[in-house]
Amino acid sequence: xxxxxxxxxxxxxxxxxxxxxxxxxxxxxxxxxxxxxxxxxxxxxxxxxxxxxxxxxxxxxxxxxxxxxxxxxxxxxxxxxxxxxxxxxxxxxxxxxxxxxxxxxxxxxxxxxxxxxxxxxxxxxxxxxxxxxxxxxxxxxxxxxxxxxxxxxxxxxxxxxxxxxxxxxxxxxxxxxxxxxxxxxxxxxxxxxxxxxxxxxxxxxxxxxxxxxxxxxxxxxxxxxxxxxxxxxx
Amino acid sequence: xxxxxxxxxxxxxxxxxxxxxxxxxxxxxxxxxxxxxxxxxxxxxxxxxxxxxxxxxxxxxxxxxxxxxxxxxxxxxxxxxxxxxxxxxxxxxxxxxxxxxxxxxxxxxxxxxxxxxxxxxxxxxxxxxxxxxxxxxxxxxxxxxxxxxxxxxxxxxxxxxxxxxxxxxxxxxxxxxxxxxxxxxxxxxxxxxxxxxxxxxxxxxxxxxxxxxxxxxxxxxxxxxxxxxxxxxxxxxxxxxxxxxxxxxxxxxxxxxxxxxxxxxxxxxxxxxxxxxxxxxxxxxxxxxxxx
Numbered sequence: 001x002x003x004x005x006x007x008x009x010x011x012x013x014x015x016x017x018x019x020x021x022x023x024x025x026x027x028x029x030x031x032x033x034x035x036x037x038x039x040x041x042x043x044x045x046x047x048x049x050x051x052x053x054x055x056x057x058x059x060x061x062x063x064x065x066x067x068x069x070x071x072x073x074x075x076x077x078x079x080x081x082x083x084x085x086x087x088x089x090x091x092x093x094x095x096x097x098x099x100x101x102x103x104x105x106x107x108x109x110x111x112x113x114x115x116x117x118x119x120x121x122x123x124x125x126x127x128x129x130x131x132x133x134x135x136x137x138x139x140x141x142x143x144x145x146x147x148x149x150x151x152x153x154x155x156x157x158x159x160x161x162x163x164x165x166x167x168x169x170x171x172x173x174x175x176x177x178x179x180x181x182x183x184x185x186x187x188x189x190x191x192x193x194x195x196x197x198x199x200x201x202x203x204x205x206x207x208x209x210x211x212x213x214x215x216x217x218x219x220x221x222x223x224x225x226x227x228x229x230x231x232x233x234x
Numbered sequence: 235x236x237x238x239x240x241x242x243x244x245x246x247x248x249x250x251x252x253x254x255x256x257x258x259x260x261x262x263x264x265x266x267x268x269x270x271x272x273x274x275x276x277x278x279x280x281x282x283x284x285x286x287x288x289x290x291x292x293x294x295x296x297x298x299x300x301x302x303x304x305x306x307x308x309x310x311x312x313x314x315x316x317x318x319x320x321x322x323x324x325x326x327x328x329x330x331x332x333x334x335x336x337x338x339x340x341x342x343x344x345x346x347x348x349x350x351x352x353x354x355x356x357x358x359x360x361x362x363x364x365x366x367x368x369x370x371x372x373x374x375x376x377x378x379x380x381x382x383x384x385x386x387x388x389x390x391x392x393x394x395x396x397x398x399x400x401x402x403x404x405x406x407x408x409x410x411x412x413x414x415x416x417x418x419x420x421x422x423x424x425x426x427x428x429x430x431x432x433x434x435x436x437x438x439x440x441x442x443x444x445x446x447x448x449x450x451x452x453x454x455x456x457x458x459x460x461x462x463x464x465x466x467x468x469x470x471x472x473x474x475x476x477x478x479x480x481x482x483x484x485x486x487x488x489x490x491x492x493x494x495x496x497x498x499x500x501x502x503x504x505x506x507x508x509x510x511x512x513x514x515x516x517x518x519x520x521x522x523x524x525x526x
Contacts, residue, residue, distance in 0.1 A: 061440065083445075090442035103434055110244055117244045118443035144240045166441075 042217035094163030153184035265466030420509025460506020
């Protein structure tokens with residue numbers, strides 16, 4: 001009962017109604033999706049390849065525009081949002097990619113500091129902030145290393161540090177454990193869970209369904225662009 | 235604490251990408267092109283000075299044979315009435331004798347006897363910027379009507395100014411063409427750097443960077459590259475000056491390379507900036523904001 005009350009008190013962070021996405025080629029990636037994600041939830045987006053998981057995530061940060069329907073992300077209507085509004089959403093969104101997309105010619109510090117750098121932070125403010133975030137992912141001793149000197153799991157932890165440094169209310173993770181072995185994947189998921197416990201909404205697209213046993217969360221299932229299952233649906 | 239051997243170089247904003255081999259190559263190519271342009275303009279400056287020394291002394295002489303001496307006043311009035319003529323002076327017999335004495339190196343010859351045999355001479359000064367063929371033709375018509383003749387060698391020298399004007403137009407045309415080519419060279423160089431940094435640009439956009447923040451480093455780099463090439467071109471002009479100063483001094487020509495510094499520096503910077511704007515005009519990332 002108390003849990004239900006707490007849920008109802010939470011703010012809606014993403015809301016979509018009859019969401020449809022059609023690519024210029026004519027292919028329909030998503031069709032008639034209704035979904036509401038509340039602040040502080042940990043949401044798994046599951047489904048086969050091509051089900052529409054990545055397209056949905058891209059719409060959450062304005063990389064794709066809905067073809068029809070409604071999509072509100074952090075109170076911004078993404079169908080009509082201008083460049084400034086989309087930029088504002090992106091500054092309040094952390095993104096983790098399957099291939100982590102770290103800049104190999106730059107140090108760990110420079111990689112992690114990038115989101116705050118684009119917001120105008122000075123180096124003096126950035127150094128303690130980056131160190132603190134790296135402590136969270138337990139890589140503070142690698143501050144001045146280059147990513148190529150790190151293992152795959154460590155690189156993904158750096159990507160998580162980069163996603164969380166600006167303390168965004170939402171972190172989107174697109175198959176963050178896809179290239180990792182099971183133990184390393186579990187560590188990465190631990191970090192995302194830890195981030196969620198701090199109040200961040202985490203939305204993670206994944207194939208690794210066995211991870212759901214050890215790290216439970218809301219499971220939203222897509223199939224051929226349609227929503228076919230939601231563990232928290234009412 | 236930041237280690238001493240680590241230099242933080244964050245992308246975006248006013249931080250330029252580091253200079254690499256592509257930038258140095260572009261610097262040399264644009265620098266040499268600007269040097270070639272600077273050399274041409276310096277050549278025009280030298281020719282202008284050379285012709286200028288004639289033009290300060292440049293007048294048209296009209297000669298009237300002694301047997302038509304009584305028409306001298308009518309000829310002077312007729313020439314004065316021609317449009318484009320500023321002044322017509324008659325050269326006195328004393329002046330002619332004096333000139334001839336100097337010309338003969340103050341010899342003991344009786345120059346007065348020689349001067350007596352010279353034709354009556356009128357000195358025609360043209361208005362400033364008047365060297366057109368029409369004025370010359372009008373003067374020739376008046377002179378021939380009164381049995382006089384013009385110094386045709388002087389007429390040919392007057393034509394040099396027209397040739398120089400045409401050369402200047404041509405040099406401007408070449409300057410514009412080369413400027414566009416140089417802007418494209420800078421643009422191409424920056425395009426390669428942009429391709430090498432496409433991931434960085436993409437990430438910055440995903441993190442909500444403003445467009446000026448993403449593009450500014452490349453514009454600054456174009457600006458610096460162009461200005462650097464302009465400075466290089468200016469420095470390369472000095473060997474010309476040192477190598478030819480003695481020879482040019484004989485022709486009363488003194489080159490002023492200093493006046494080319496600012497045009498080359500700012501012209502280069504402008505070209506670099508133009509190249510950068512061309513390079514970044516279509517800077518599209520996979521997740522650029524799509525218009526609704």
